[in-house]
Amino acid sequence: MTHRTDIDGLRAIAVLPVVLFHAGYSWLPGGFVGVDVFFVISGFLICSILVREMEDQRFLFRAFYARRARRILPALLVVLSTTLLGGYFFLLPDEFIQLSEATLATLAFGPNIYFEQTASTYFGLDIATQPLMHTWSLGIEEQFYIFFPSLLLFIYKRFGLNSVKYALVAIFVGSLAANVMLTSDLTKFSFYMLPTRAWELLAGAILATGILPDVRGRALANLEAGVGLALIASTMLLLDEHAVFPGINAIPPVLGTAFVLHGNTHVKTGVASLLSRQPLVWVGLVSYSLYLWHWPVAVFTSMVADSSGSRMFVVAASIALAALSYRYVESRYRNHAEQLSSRRTWVELGSVGGLAALGAVFVISGQGLMQRIPADALRMANAQHDVSVPADCRTLTENRLGKSDEKGEVCFLGKKGEEPRFVVWGDSHATALSHAFHLAALREGVSGLSIVQGGCRPLAGVYRKNKNKCLHFNDTAMKLIEDTPSLEQVFLVGYWRVPLVGEGYDNSNYRIMDSETRVRSAAENRDVFERGLRRTFDQLTKRRVIVVEDIPEIGSQFGKSVSNHFARQVWLGARLDAVYAYQLMNDEFETEFAEVVEARPASVELLKVKPWLCENGACPLLIDGKLVYFDGDHLSAYGASLLVPALLPYFAADS
Numbered sequence: 001m002t003h004r005t006d007i008d009g010l011r012a013i014a015v016l017p018v019v020l021f022h023a024g025y026s027w028l029p030g031g032f033v034g035v036d037v038f039f040v041i042s043g044f045l046i047c048s049i050l051v052r053e054m055e056d057q058r059f060l061f062r063a064f065y066a067r068r069a070r071r072i073l074p075a076l077l078v079v080l081s082t083t084l085l086g087g088y089f090f091l092l093p094d095e096f097i098q099l100s101e102a103t104l105a106t107l108a109f110g111p112n113i114y115f116e117q118t119a120s121t122y123f124g125l126d127i128a129t130q131p132l133m134h135t136w137s138l139g140i141e142e143q144f145y146i147f148f149p150s151l152l153l154f155i156y157k158r159f160g161l162n163s164v165k166y167a168l169v170a171i172f173v174g175s176l177a178a179n180v181m182l183t184s185d186l187t188k189f190s191f192y193m194l195p196t197r198a199w200e201l202l203a204g205a206i207l208a209t210g211i212l213p214d215v216r217g218r219a220l221a222n223l224e225a226g227v228g229l230a231l232i233a234s235t236m237l238l239l240d241e242h243a244v245f246p247g248i249n250a251i252p253p254v255l256g257t258a259f260v261l262h263g264n265t266h267v268k269t270g271v272a273s274l275l276s277r278q279p280l281v282w283v284g285l286v287s288y289s290l291y292l293w294h295w296p297v298a299v300f301t302s303m304v305a306d307s308s309g310s311r312m313f314v315v316a317a318s319i320a321l322a323a324l325s326y327r328y329v330e331s332r333y334r335n336h337a338e339q340l341s342s343r344r345t346w347v348e349l350g351s352v353g354g355l356a357a358l359g360a361v362f363v364i365s366g367q368g369l370m371q372r373i374p375a376d377a378l379r380m381a382n383a384q385h386d387v388s389v390p391a392d393c394r395t396l397t398e399n400r401l402g403k404s405d406e407k408g409e410v411c412f413l414g415k416k417g418e419e420p421r422f423v424v425w426g427d428s429h430a431t432a433l434s435h436a437f438h439l440a441a442l443r444e445g446v447s448g449l450s451i452v453q454g455g456c457r458p459l460a461g462v463y464r465k466n467k468n469k470c471l472h473f474n475d476t477a478m479k480l481i482e483d484t485p486s487l488e489q490v491f492l493v494g495y496w497r498v499p500l501v502g503e504g505y506d507n508s509n510y511r512i513m514d515s516e517t518r519v520r521s522a523a524e525n526r527d528v529f530e531r532g533l534r535r536t537f538d539q540l541t542k543r544r545v546i547v548v549e550d551i552p553e554i555g556s557q558f559g560k561s562v563s564n565h566f567a568r569q570v571w572l573g574a575r576l577d578a579v580y581a582y583q584l585m586n587d588e589f590e591t592e593f594a595e596v597v598e599a600r601p602a603s604v605e606l607l608k609v610k611p612w613l614c615e616n617g618a619c620p621l622l623i624d625g626k627l628v629y630f631d632g633d634h635l636s637a638y639g640a641s642l643l644v645p646a647l648l649p650y651f652a653a654d655s
Contacts, residue, residue, distance in 0.1 A: 006264045007041060008284030009275025010257070013229075014038045015287040017236050019294045022134075023314040024307045030239030032122070033253040035137050036200055036246070037232060038291075040257035042141055043204030050149055051164075051209060054156050061149065068145050070345070071288075074333045075325050076138065077352040079292040080106060083131050084359050090300050090572070092381050092564050093368025095129045100360035102132040105139075107357055109146070112139030116192035121504075123241040128302065128558060134295040136192050143194045144201050165211040168202055175199035176251075183247035184509045184520070185465050190246060197246070200254050207258055214266050221267035228259025229271050244509040283319075289330060290322035297321065304574040373571055381567035383627045383636065392416075396451060396476055408453035408473045410480065414441025419486035422448040422650070425458045425477055426493035428634065429550065433493055436640040440647035449487070451477045457494035459532030460539060461514045478539055489650060490540050491607070493548045495633060497589045500529045500596065530596055537604055546605045546650070547597060552619045553633045562621060562629045563636075612646050613639070 014037035021031025053059035080103050087099045098118075105114035115136050127133050155164045176199040183190040190196040215221045231252045243249050264272040274280075283290070298314045305313070333345060363369060370378065396408035413424070413434060424430050424437050434450040441448050456470035460478060463471040481487055497503075502525035504510040511520040512528045537545060558565040568574070597606050613619050613628065613635075621628055628639035635643075 004264070005276040005281050006272040007045070007261070007275075008287075009277065009280035010037065010041060010260060011284035011287040012280040012282075013232065013275070014041070015290050016283060019290060019315055019318055022295055022298045023311045023318075024298075025311060028236055029241065030236040030243075032241065032245075033232075033235050033239065033250070036250050036253045037257045038137070038287075039140070039197065039200035040204040040254055040261070043144075043201030044208050044261055045204070046145065046148070046201075047152070047205035047208035050152055051156075051161070054153065055161070059149075059153065064149055065145075066342070069349070070333045072138070072142070073349050073353070074329045075289045075292055076106070076135075077349060077356060078325065078329050079296065080132070081352060081356045081359070083296045084356060084363075086296065086300055087131065087363075088369070088372065090303050090568075091129065091368075092373065092377075092567055092571075093370045094381075094561070095564065096363055096368040098129070099131060100363040102130065102135070103356060103360040106132060106135045107353055107360075109142040110139055112136040112143075112192040112194070116188050121188055121191055122245075127299075129299065129560070129564065131296040131299040134291065140192075140194055140197050141201070144198060148201075148205070161209070165206065165209045168206050168209065169211070172199050172202040172206060175202065179246055179250070180248055183244060184511055185467070187244070187504070187509055200250065203254050203258050204261065207262055212262060215263060216266050218267055218269070221263045222269045222271070223263075224259050225263030225269040225271035228256040228261075228263060231256025231259065242503065247509075286319075286322040286326040289325035290318055293321040293325065294318035303568055304572055373567075377567045377571035380570055380627075381561075381564055383563040383567075396453070396473070396480070408451065408456070408476065411450045411452070413438040413448040413450055415445050415447050418445075418447035420447045420449045420484065421486060422446070422489040422491065423481055423484075423487050424448065424450040424452070424491045424493055425481070426452060426491075426548075427456050427495055428452070428454040429495045430491075430493035432630065432634045432636075433548065433551075433640050433643065435637050436643040436647060437491070439641055440644045440651055443644070444648065444651035446651050449484075451480060457496065457499050457532075458492045458536055459494075459499065459512075459529065460535035462499070462512050462528060462532035463514070464510070464512055465520070474536075478536075481540070481543075487543060489544045489546065491546045491548055492536065494550070496550045496593055497553065499532075500526060500592055501589050502526075526592060526596075530599070533596065533600075537601055541603070544605070545603065546607050547600065548607045549609050550593070551609055551633070551635055551639075552614060554619075554621065554629060555632050558632065560631050562631060563627050566622065566627070607646065609643055609646065612643050 014034040016034070017028050017031030018034040019031075020028050021034075025031075050059065050064070053064075084099065084103055087096050091099055101118070102111060102114060105111045111132065112135075115130075115133060119130065119133070122133065122136070151167075152164060155167050159167075175195060175197070179190055179196040179199060182196055215224060235249075235253045235256070239245075239249055260271060260275075263269055264275075294314070297318050301310050301314050301317075333349075373381070393409045393411035396410045411434065412420070414437075422437070422441070424434055430450060431452045431454070434452070437448060437450065453470070453473040456473045458474060458477070459470075460474055461471070462474075463469075481490060498510050499512045502510050502512070502522050510525075512525055512532075513520055514528050514531055516531065517524060517528060533547075554562070600606070610619075619628070623638075623642075626638045627636045628642070630636045630639075
């Protein structure tokens with residue numbers, strides 16, 4: 001192919017927003033869609049090369065994969081090895097093990113599969129301590145390269161180029177439909193996996209087959225390319241990480257990229273001239289290395305420096321490393337390939353990859369190399385496990401699939417040998433708060449129960465599409481309460497934000513429904529929530545019902561483990577004082593929840609927890625050197641114990 005400098009510039013438009021977004025610049029909230037721009041470019045270039053070689057009858061699988069390996073592996077292997085070395089100095093044992101697992105998954109061309117199975121979404125709690133999270137996109141491309149040439153060659157040889165065009169369109173439509181339909185309920189799968197992402201690469205591939213008529217008129221070409229660039233830019237400026245993604249929100253940047261590529265193919269448009277400016281072309285040339293380096297730099301930097309003051313460093317360091325990587329690694333294996341024998345190339349790459357794999361295995365087998373960490377830091381890190389779970393528990397019920405992680409539990413709290421007077425009913429937040437109920441009940445000499453199932457709020461008749469475990473769990477919990485006449489008080493505890501707002505903890509779509517649901521939407525979500533809460537109230541009219549306010553949420557800024565954050569400060573001596581208190585937000589949830597609970601029956605009480613955890617709008621993460629939080633939205637055992645004074649009045653003899 002003739003080299004197109006406008007595509008280099010388009011790569012720059014793709015990678016720079018991703019880097020700025022991850023560096024923490026808030027004025028580009030949708031910068032992450034640069035990855036989608038990359039997908040379209042990759043599909044366009046790969047298919048252009050394959051079709052040309054097939055038409056010239058010179059396509060060879062060996063040559064194709066050798067080129068791909070020279071393009072992808074050298075810089076990737078250097079980054080993997082360097083990141084693994086960096087993990088030795090920055091990551092705590094559990095994080096170091098996760099990095100090593102991700103390294104092995106990336107070497108096996110499956111990082112997207114690994115993160116789909118083990119992590120939350122790209123915007124979830126994991127990203128703060130996952131230096132290789134960004135390699136999920138490489139997994140998508142590598143898997144596409146594995147399957148696409150064989151498919152293309154088979155159709156081309158059997159049916160001809162026209163059939164290739166229509167077959168790709170059919171697969172494109174199927175992948176796009178799967179993406180749109182599955183994003184709502186299977187957000188992680190839709191985000192990370194090839195079947196629901198292939199349409200983005202196929203958008204470029206279809207364009208490369210020449211299925212669309214050429215645009216040779218300057219005015220029309222300028223219009224097409226201008227609209228395309230506007231679609232990309234507007235998505236980056238208007239979308240944010242709280243939006244459901246990919247789904248339909250991925251269509252504008254993909255369509256925009258296709259417009260730019262198509263409009264610039266035969267005409268030197270104004271957009272092409274802009275994209276061909278030397279600074280953008282240079283960034284485009286180093287874009288692969290820049291993408292590889294920027295996220296490890298951002299993750300490790302955030303562990304020792306305040307994000308607001310390190311943004312410029314992250315960008316500058318990433319660009320510097322990318323320039324070095326391009327000059328001394330990428331160029332060595334791509335631009336000077338004729339100077340290196342194939343044997344020498346594979347020996348060098350195989351050696352680096354083998355050392356990275358051995359290093360990862362060594363870390364995993366050595367349990368994260370705990371000897372690196374001072375004892376006082378390890379004690380702080382182990383506070384992550386300081387979540388008291390009642391020991392006297394039994395399985396409540398199994399769902400119809402019998403999955404072990406979808407069994408509810410009923411646990412006994414407080415004084416043993418007495419008839420239970422109260423019950424705590426809810427999700428994992430109820431599990432975390434059960435410690436407080438247990439301590440308060442012991443102090444007053446009363447007994448109680450906790451009925452808990454992770455992810456299931458006590459909303460009668462409410463469930464998620466194709467996910468009925470909460471419906472079954474809540475039905476069983478209600479029956480147990482009805483069959484236990486000694487229960488006088490029912491405390492409803494839940495992560496109320498998720499079902500009320502319709503947004504998961506990892507910014508995934510969380511649409512709930514009930515028997516009255518006709519169309520699932522954000523507005524309907526609130527109605528379903530209110531109906532579910534009302535059904536719960538209606539079935540508990542013979543008992544005292546207390547809705548427990550949700551705890552203040554601190555989010556994903558510390559990763560899944562708040563204790564690891566503070567342990568790292570002890571270990572590395574980095575004092576990030578700004579993180580010691582979380583400022584409460586008056587957001588959409590706070591307003592909606594207040595409106596819902598105000599409409600509750602007069603007999604239903606609201607137990608506020610914020611006054612016991614916060615003061616003057618700030619909620620400390622450490623009190624007297626003890627962790628208040630376990631992760632972004634769960635209290636530690638110590639944090640739960642702070643609520644005991646709020647519970648004692650409910651268990652007093654005259655209550």
